[in-house]
Amino acid sequence: MKVKVLMGNTAVAEAIRLANVEVVSAYPITPQTIIVERIADMVERGELKARYIRVESEHSALAVVYGASASGARVFTATSSHGLLYMYEMLWWVANSRLPVVMAVVTRAIGPPWNIHTDHQDALTVRDAGWIIGFASSVEEAFDMTLQAYRIGEDRRVLLPVMVALDGFTLSHTSEPVRVPGELEVRDWLPPREPLPFKLEPGSYFSVGNLGPDEVTMELRWYIWRAVERAKHVIREVTVDYAKRFDRSTHGLIEPFKTEDAKYLVILAGAWSGDAMEAVEMMRDEGYPVGVVRLRYLRPFPAEELRDLVSGVRAVLVVDRAVSMGHTGVIGGDLIAATQGKVMVKNVIAGLGGVDVGPEDFQAMIKGFIEEYESGAIDSWVYSEWYMPWVRGV
Amino acid sequence: MGFVYEPRDLEREATEDLKGFIEKLLSKPAPGSAGFTGTWRLYKPSIDAERCIKCGICWLYCPDDVITWSPRELPVVDYTYCKGCGICSNVCPVRAITMMLEGE
Numbered sequence: 267m268k269v270k271v272l273m274g275n276t277a278v279a280e281a282i283r284l285a286n287v288e289v290v291s292a293y294p295i296t297p298q299t300i301i302v303e304r305i306a307d308m309v310e311r312g313e314l315k316a317r318y319i320r321v322e323s324e325h326s327a328l329a330v331v332y333g334a335s336a337s338g339a340r341v342f343t344a345t346s347s348h349g350l351l352y353m354y355e356m357l358w359w360v361a362n363s364r365l366p367v368v369m370a371v372v373t374r375a376i377g378p379p380w381n382i383h384t385d386h387q388d389a390l391t392v393r394d395a396g397w398i399i400g401f402a403s404s405v406e407e408a409f410d411m412t413l414q415a416y417r418i419g420e421d422r423r424v425l426l427p428v429m430v431a432l433d434g435f436t437l438s439h440t441s442e443p444v445r446v447p448g449e450l451e452v453r454d455w456l457p458p459r460e461p462l463p464f465k466l467e468p469g470s471y472f473s474v475g476n477l478g479p480d481e482v483t484m485e486l487r488w489y490i491w492r493a494v495e496r497a498k499h500v501i502r503e504v505t506v507d508y509a510k511r512f513d514r515s516t517h518g519l520i521e522p523f524k525t526e527d528a529k530y531l532v533i534l535a536g537a538w539s540g541d542a543m544e545a546v547e548m549m550r551d552e553g554y555p556v557g558v559v560r561l562r563y564l565r566p567f568p569a570e571e572l573r574d575l576v577s578g579v580r581a582v583l584v585v586d587r588a589v590s591m592g593h594t595g596v597i598g599g600d601l602i603a604a605t606q607g608k609v610m611v612k613n614v615i616a617g618l619g620g621v622d623v624g625p626e627d628f629q630a631m632i633k634g635f636i637e638e639y640e641s642g643a644i645d646s647w648v649y650s651e652w653y654m655p656w657v658r659g660v
Numbered sequence: 661m662g663f664v665y666e667p668r669d670l671e672r673e674a675t676e677d678l679k680g681f682i683e684k685l686l687s688k689p690a691p692g693s694a695g696f697t698g699t700w701r702l703y704k705p706s707i708d709a710e711r712c713i714k715c716g717i718c719w720l721y722c723p724d725d726v727i728t729w730s731p732r733e734l735p736v737v738d739y740t741y742c743k744g745c746g747i748c749s750n751v752c753p754v755r756a757i758t759m760m761l762e763g764e
Contacts, residue, residue, distance in 0.1 A: 364681060423674035463682055476687035477694055489681040496670055 267451075267512070272444045274405045274437035278344070278370045278430070279304035280444075281412035283314045284452040287368075288339040291319040291330035297346040297382065299372045299438055305342070324349040328356035328367070335365040336466040336474055340416065340459045343367070346434065347374035347388045354392065360427045361396030362486055363475050364493070366419035366459070367427040370412065373536070374434040375619040383620020384434040386536060386588040390564070390596045396490040398428040398497055399565040401535040403521075405442035408432040410514060411562075413456060417504045420459050424497045426490065433537035434620070447512050455511055498566045505562075519568035521560040524550060525575055528557030530636055533572070533601060534585040535561040538623055542585065545628035556632060561597065569604035581610040581644070583635045585628075585653075587617045594650050610644060616653035627653070692741055697724070701744030703759035709734055711756035718748035718757060 272280060278301045282290070290309070292302035308314040317334075321327045324345050331341040345353060350371055360367050371389045375381040389399060398418060402408035408430065415428035432438055447455075466474060498519060505517035523543050525531065532542050539560040546556050559575055561568060576582055582605075586595025593599055598613030605611070612635050617623040631653055638644050687693060707718075712734055719729035726742045729735040737748075749757040 363685060422678060423670055425678070463678065464686055472686045472688045474685060478684070478687070482684045485684055486681060489677050489684075492673065492677055496674060499670060 267445050267447050269443050270446050271441050272405060272409070272446075273300070273439055273441050274402075274408050274432045275300035275372075275439065276304050277405045277409040277444050278412050278432070279308065280446060281409045282342050283308050284447070284449060285342075285413055285416050285456055286340065286453070286458065287314065287316050287342045289317045289319065289331060289334035289341045291321055291327045291334070291341075291343050293321055293324045293327050293345070293349065297349045297374060299344060299346055299434075301344040301370055301372070301438075324352040325356055328353045328360060328369075331367050332356060332360050332363070332365060333466070335360070335367050336363065338459065338461050338465050340420075341367055342369070344370040344372070346372040347376055347382075350388045350392065351376065357392050357395045357397065357427075359475065361490060364425045364490070365427060366416070366425055368412065368415040368419060369427065369429050370408075371429050371431045372434045372438045373431050381619050382434065384436055384537070384587075385618045385620060386431070386586075386596070387618070389429060389431040390588040392429070393565060393596065396426060396487075396494065397565065398424070398426055398494065398501075398563065400428065400430050400563050401561065402430060402432045402437060403535075403537050403539045403560060403562075405432075405437055405440065406444045406514075407516065407562075408437055409444050409446070410508065410512075413452065414501075414504055414508055416456055416459075417508075418497065418500055421500050421504070422460065424493050424500050425462075426493055426497065431536070436537040445512070451511075455508070494566045498568070498570075501563060501566070516562070518571070519561070519563045519566070520571045520575075521562055522575065523558040523560065525557035525559060527555060529555040529580045530632070530639070531557050531559055531576065531579050531582045532585060532628070532632060533559045533561065533582060533597065534587075535564060535597060536587060538585075538587070538617060541623065541625045542628045544625040545632060548625065549629060549632060554632070554636065556636070564597065564600070567600050567604060572601060572604055573608070576605050576609040579609060581612065581635070581639045583632060584611060584613045585631065586613060586615050589615050589618070598650060610639070612638070612644065613650040614653050615650060621654075623653070627655070630655070696740055697743050698738075698740045701739075701742060702762055703744045703746060704739065704762055705737055705742065705744065705746070705748050705757050706760050707735060707737070708756045708758070711754050713754055713756075715753065717751050717753060721747050721751045723747060 309318045335341045400411045411430045419428040509517040584598040588596040595615045719727040726738040
């Protein structure tokens with residue numbers, strides 16, 4: 267295992283090379299990232315024996331890998347913010363057709379105004395389509411999650427598309443050391459894709475997703491529902507196996523940090539989890555009994571793990587980088603549903619549009635939350651707040 | 661656990677599901693796989709046997725393959741599946757196909 271210094275973009279491309287992906291399709295212009303440029307270099311140099319298909323839009327990029335996946339190929343595409351929204355229709359077709367497509371989503375804000383910096387609104391907008399959605403918090407994890415995505419999505423117990431989200435710039439354009447396993451080791455861990463019981467190819471006499479009775483629409487969604495539930499087990503199994511094989515410390519649907527004796531928990535996902543952990547580390551020295559739960563996967567939602575972790579704590583602070591207007595932050599709403607009112611929840615919406623949120627901001631948020639709780643100022647089960655210290659009165 | 665679906669035997673369940681969803685997802689060509697589509701029809705194509713020159717153009721253009729024809733034979737419409745789109749009537753070079761309002 268070599269240690270290489272890679273940007274998030276390059277790390278994902280490196281994972282694609284090691285996964286022996288057969289078909290890559292991408293729209294090459296903004297908001298695209300360097301991920302697909304690096305892959306194009308690899309194909310050009312013959313390091314990756316894949317068909318690389320350039321298309322005129324993200325909608326077509328996903329349509330191309332959709333068809334390639336139905337013919338049995340291992341596929342990849344990548345996009346970001348508005349590009350992901352342009353794919354919206356195809357995202358549902360891929361999921362409803364049960365095709366194990368892997369896609370990297372470099373999370374970025376949606377305009378207006380034009381903004382290329384990170385928040386999680388783009389990836390979470392497609393939350394309900396039937397994709398498995400993972401959020402990396404380091405460059406190495408973006409690499410790991412991309413490799414794991416193939417084992418999870420292609421597993422016959424799952425057969426679903428997988429999205430690997432990595433924060434724009436914070437991960438995509440930041441260099442970090444990555445422990446990269448050798449080609450043979452990866453090939454041993456990730457064998458070629460298992461064929462589906464059907465294969466769409468010239469001469470095949472069937473179609474996928476034709477007109478059907480209403481009941482079939484509902485039944486196909488029900489089958490996805492069951493598969494996503496099974497994916498919880500498959501994710502735990504695959505990530506533990508990967509962690510053992512490649513000497514990693516994180517696995518499963520969540521990463522708990524100093525939760526054992528915590529009385530307060532901070533729950534969040536993505537790259538800024540590291541800042542929250544740093545804040546908590548400093549607050550621990552000051553005697554605050556606080557821990558962090560980082561969500562590695564948002565779909566399937568780690569409801570069982572979270573129910574266990576919140577039992578026995580006084581209150582939970584969910585920090586969201588995406589919001590569901592008229593309700594709560596996206597993860598906030600999900601957590602409230604999963605914990606069914608068993609714990610007091612405060613939901614803070616912060617860092618939209620890439621607004622910088624550092625350890626000192628997390629300290630301010632967490633200390634404010636604990637003070638409010640201990641002074642009895644929180645008088646309802648659930649409430650949301652926007653963290654905008656540069657605006658007076660918010 | 662209320663609304664959360666708790667799977668038991670993953671392998672067995674996955675095998676059943678795979679068979680189930682593939683059967684629902686894939687369509688194979690078969691007569692009337694979308695039901696008796698003739699009930700959708702408002703106008704019914706009626707072929708005038710005396711005018712018809714048996715050229716087969718209606719058979720060629722029918723998008724639902726509900727016209728039977730062989731050279732020098734009169735074409736026959738299968739009204740169980742004909743949706744009454746009127747393309748045959750439009751392409752007929754001798755205007756031998758009239759669209760009649762159903763029920764008249």
